[in-house]
Amino acid sequence: MQWLTPLTGLYAAAVTVPILLLMYFLKLKRQERIISSTLLWKRAIQDLQVNAPFQKMRRNILLLLQILILAALLLSLAGPIASMTGGPGKRHVLLIDRSASMNATDVDDSRLAQAKEQATLYVESLRDKNAFSLQDNSDQAMIITFDDHSKVLCNFTSDKRQLIEAIKQITPGEGKSTLSEAVMVARAFAQSPGEETNSRSAQSAAQLVLFSDGRIDDIGKLESGSEDLLFQKIGQSGENIAITAMQARRSYENPEEVTLFATLANYGDTDQKCQLQLSINNNVYAVKPVTIPARLMTDNPTDTPDDNAKTIEKPGELAVNYDLTHNEGGVLEMRLLSDDLLACDNAAWAVLAPPKRLSVLLVTEGNVVLKTVLQACPIAKLAECTPDEFENAEHSEGAVFYNQHPYDIIILDDCVPVKPSSKLPRCRYLVFGRPPDGIDITVKEDLESQVIID
Numbered sequence: 001m002q003w004l005t006p007l008t009g010l011y012a013a014a015v016t017v018p019i020l021l022l023m024y025f026l027k028l029k030r031q032e033r034i035i036s037s038t039l040l041w042k043r044a045i046q047d048l049q050v051n052a053p054f055q056k057m058r059r060n061i062l063l064l065l066q067i068l069i070l071a072a073l074l075l076s077l078a079g080p081i082a083s084m085t086g087g088p089g090k091r092h093v094l095l096i097d098r099s100a101s102m103n104a105t106d107v108d109d110s111r112l113a114q115a116k117e118q119a120t121l122y123v124e125s126l127r128d129k130n131a132f133s134l135q136d137n138s139d140q141a142m143i144i145t146f147d148d149h150s151k152v153l154c155n156f157t158s159d160k161r162q163l164i165e166a167i168k169q170i171t172p173g174e175g176k177s178t179l180s181e182a183v184m185v186a187r188a189f190a191q192s193p194g195e196e197t198n199s200r201s202a203q204s205a206a207q208l209v210l211f212s213d214g215r216i217d218d219i220g221k222l223e224s225g226s227e228d229l230l231f232q233k234i235g236q237s238g239e240n241i242a243i244t245a246m247q248a249r250r251s252y253e254n255p256e257e258v259t260l261f262a263t264l265a266n267y268g269d270t271d272q273k274c275q276l277q278l279s280i281n282n283n284v285y286a287v288k289p290v291t292i293p294a295r296l297m298t299d300n301p302t303d304t305p306d307d308n309a310k311t312i313e314k315p316g317e318l319a320v321n322y323d324l325t326h327n328e329g330g331v332l333e334m335r336l337l338s339d340d341l342l343a344c345d346n347a348a349w350a351v352l353a354p355p356k357r358l359s360v361l362l363v364t365e366g367n368v369v370l371k372t373v374l375q376a377c378p379i380a381k382l383a384e385c386t387p388d389e390f391e392n393a394e395h396s397e398g399a400v401f402y403n404q405h406p407y408d409i410i411i412l413d414d415c416v417p418v419k420p421s422s423k424l425p426r427c428r429y430l431v432f433g434r435p436p437d438g439i440d441i442t443v444k445e446d447l448e449s450q451v452i453i454d
Helices: 006-025 042-047 061-078 111-124 160-168 179-189 368-376 387-391
Strands: 091-097 140-146 150-157 207-212 229-233 241-250 257-266 272-280 283-292 296-299 311-314 316-325 330-337 347-352 359-363 381-385 409-413 428-432
Touching: 006 061, 091 111, 091 179, 111 140, 111 160, 111 207, 111 229, 140 160, 140 179, 150 160, 150 179, 179 207, 241 330, 241 347, 257 272, 257 283, 257 330, 257 347, 272 316, 283 316, 359 368, 368 381, 368 409
Parallel strands: 091 140, 091 207, 207 229, 359 381, 359 409, 409 428
Antiparallel strands: 140 150, 241 257, 257 316, 272 283, 272 330, 296 311, 330 347
């Protein structure tokens, strides 16, 4: 016999049973009523002759009936469960999804909170050890949570308190839902332990129980038709809009000009209209209305007949861009001004570095054309030296190349340093002609008569 909610039954009994008994100890002033029979009221009539506030408990059929009825109600509140199955206990692996989509609020509190509640009820329903059995025939369970990666919170145990405590420790994540790794870990633990593990007899494979909203990112990598995976779906609605991509770029010709790109997605069945807000360092820069198209349902083209073709669900997407001028660094924020079931994907951020003009070192014997081209580029500094000066820079008095790294780009104009490339200054290199040795570039033959036409 097991109890789902034993504490509820105990608390209710502690309140109701004393009240019922107190009603029979106290001498109450009763009103006269005409009744058809006094079979159950003979003792009550005698109470009228007692003047003391308390009276001696007497045998009373009515009290006995009331206690029996109250006991039945209290037992029902405690949730008794009788297990009619015998044999060794079974093993269960609970896979609880904690990815970003489990933060949705289309159910009470959140999807993750409901998943934890259902997992707790599942643990409480497991079979305990039979008090009349000499063998441990209780069920065992383990807890695995996952988002981008899986984590074992509790190994196989029949201690329900330990399992429930592990479930309570699960916190929301911000990653994708990657199930393949969690299933691989679960199946590794769920193999039949044999006779040498915990002194138990050989058992069948454990039952995998998945608590998730079904938004699995790597669903195609899972084995189809698996009979050992029980899916407990969490969540009701699929309506959601999100910012799925964001990038900020400065113009090379004019670094103060910034272009911001973003991709918006709609996972619902209808077009969604909302306001898109752009902020720079928490200051609102622009707000414009957008309409994100509904998701698309398309057939996956396969070589199989049409009746076996799979349907692919693709969210509706909208590409937006902003052109702005900003000559400082900062944090760009793009936010959808909409109340949907998942708030964590309604905003995206990008760090914008201050505009910077490059400092360039030209290593050449004298190339007027190349030097003129570089002078026409929007660079902050252009320095020039000969290959010999570049070779001897390491041993020079200042050794600026090796200690201060003053240049963003070093251009080698048809000159190959004699020293190994491992001793070259750490920098970005632009090489005209044969590249130096040891930089993972192989030149099989010399290139001749190369012409660049503008």
